[in-house]
Amino acid sequence: MRKNGVNMIKISAKNVDVFYGKKQALFNINLDIEENQVTALIGPSGCGKSTFLRCLNRMNDVIDICKVQGEIVINDFNINDKGCDVVRLREKIGMVFQKPNPFPKTLYENISYGPTIHGMAQSKQEMDEIVETSLKKAALWEEVKDRLHEPGTGLSGGQQQRLCIARAISVQPEVILMDEPCSALDPIATAQIEELIDELKKEHTIIIVTHSMAQAARVSQRTGFFHLGELIEHGSTDKIFKNPDNTKTQDYITGRFG
Amino acid sequence: MSEAPHTVKSYEEELKNLNSNIIKMGGFCEEALGKAIQAITTRNSDHAESVIKDDEKIDKFETLIEQQVVNLIALRQPMAIDLRETVTALKISSDLERIGDLAKNISKRTLLLNENLPKNLVDALVRVSSNVQKQLKSILDAYLDRSSSMAMNVWESDEKIDDLTNLCMQEVIKYLKENEKNLDDGTHLLFVTKNIERIGDHTTNVAEQVYYLVTGEYLEGDRPKGTEPIVTGEK
């Protein structure tokens, strides 16, 4: 979806501040996320990259003391508006977490849960289709098609994470947020997820938080570097990893920090 | 080098080591070129022989640097400035190796030259070579200091070397035309001149690498060229 060779902006964060109680966690973040691109957020632990990610689907609402200020515009709509319905928002913006967290139910129920609560399937047959396509898109179908009614927790770590991705895409979200999706996986499983991310970006906009710079470099087209709650630098992944503008960014990605 | 040291000290050392190997190799090349020129001007075959012998050292350095670069890439996955440092080290080392080879070639030809060369020819040669030597020295300094402006200067003054080379060529051609007996020496001198010019080109390559290393950008546009050489049929 290119317009005049420039990628469309899918999400636009303007002057976002986040507070945990009295402590400010994010300072004036301005970041545009391009459509059908993978944007990687990197930075040391506690820099606020996960916090920012969780602002995008308002998962920070769960934390009582967390306050988000500023505008986050998705499809010309500010999600921090009072009128924004969180349930609808999260249907549009899926999320995959650090640790694979399938529901302790069967594989089928794991995938069908989202479509069920959002009323996306009218019949059993439609649901079967959704489950199948979701699993296929998550490159898990071949491995699990014969045991859809076995518990999802019986899969290997990498399979569980792909199950979680399948679950996230079952409701056809426009954006998928990934919070260190490979940090608990072995290199092969990581490679499978990375390949999957590459596939998924054709239909979804993906934002991935990662601690592995090599991973950010491998999977993303855009990279943002967070440090101490500020967005230090963002730009094309090429640029960030070959020749960043900011010395802090350079020090971080070359391992010179602290 | 960037301000802060790496968290992993051994990585820092490896990079420093690579850096100092480039400097050392550069030093050897400088020395080889200096001796090769001296061998022509002072007609000292000892110098020429030592250049030929020492080329082996330079070659060894190239192999060493190549191994170090491969190791760094495989084991450390350098990023940003470190990545540029590693990659440019590889390219600079191969340019330096070529410079060493060319100096050796000059020395070989020197051994075959007549004892008495016309002074104007030697002067012309010295004019070119001293410029090239200056270039080589300053580009090595630029590398050491991570100075993009010095690298830019070197790159720009390649033009002057080309001009001087042409002048020198004309002198040699004139010398050739003077007498048929001059054919041997003249041909050798042509090649010597050309080799010195090639060394200048490699120096310019290094300047481009240094500029990229420091700024992360490529030197845009065509390399500055002097007037077209009038001698055709060159290699």
Place this chain on the structure above:
Amino acid sequence: MNKNKEKLLAKRYSSEKRFQFLGKSAIFMALLFLAIFIFKIFSTGYTAFQKTWLIVPVNFDAETMYLDANPSKEDLEEADYFEISLQSMFNLDKNANEKQQNELKKMVSYFFEREIKQELINDPSLLGKTKDVYITASDDLDQVFKGNYPRDLPENQRRVTDYQLKIFDQLVEQGKVESKFNLSFFTYPDSREAELAGIASSFMGSIFSILVCLAIAFPVAVLAAIYLEEFAPKNRFTDFIEVNINNLAAVPSIVFGLLGLGILLAVFQLPRSTPLVGGITLSLMTLPTIIIACRASLKAVPPSIREAALAMGASRMQTTMHHTVPLSMPGTLSGTIIGLAQALGETAPLILIGMVAFVNTIPGSPMDPAASLPVQIYIWAESAERGFVEKVSACIMVLLGFLIVMNLFAQIIRHKFEKKWS
């Protein structure tokens, strides 16, 4: 330096050994006490599951019972069995004088007439014939037969006379005394006579109390726990409530009894001595236990599951009901069962609300007066008759069995339904 290090090392090892020794001896002590306790209960209690019967020939003489040759069922019901019953006892010693006849009569339970009647009603063809009938021996003879009765006491300090013992010994020699499984212990209600006393009324009373308690405490506690854990904002007020729930769990049970007495009986005028009131009182006591258990198991559900559901666009209610609560159920249920087991063993509040009354009927509903197992133990332990001693232990065994079954059930639920989340 090195020497010091070695010394230190030796010290460290020896202190570890010491600690292990102390730990092991603590466990040994605990097991020892438990073993003594169980041995005592079982050794005194197991005999209560046996009952001594005297086999007495009874002449079902129609004339003595004022029956004609072919009596109807009603006739059999209404016939006079007293005379033939007495007669069959007197027949044990044809030469007995009046005092001795009286003693002969007291060798069996006062139920003997009914036992003889039952025999004839079961088989009307016995009319006019003589048959050996099993008759419950008196509690004292029961104890004598079980060897629990000291024979060497002077006669005036015993409730069994020398004459009774003589006849009894004769019967034993003739093989006319038999010990059989004491079914009546489970099927009869309480009685003043130890040989006839059973736990049926208190057992049913306990069951009804527990059911009432479960019906009230479980839904209230689970709703309260879910609200507090999943929905309530975390502020001073909810902190205050939490502290109070924890305190409530530590309130002595007798206080709840007073509450039941003062409010349920005095204000609401609910029927006294009933499992209904008992159950309500116990539910007050169980409430905090279940709330705490339920909250703990809700807390144990990994936040990642909640996040997963929320991120799928489930509302808080859906997240709670579809994921968190089902996952917390095994823990909640086993906590509930343990709370109920606690309530089952509770005595003090029940005594206060009058469940200590002597009830010789088996309750059919929670509204009927009843006792409960622990209160039954208390009542019997207070009784003077020797026959009740073994009943107390037997009743404790039943109560313990009940508790063990409930705890086992709790364990099974926990193991069977506990899902493993990675």
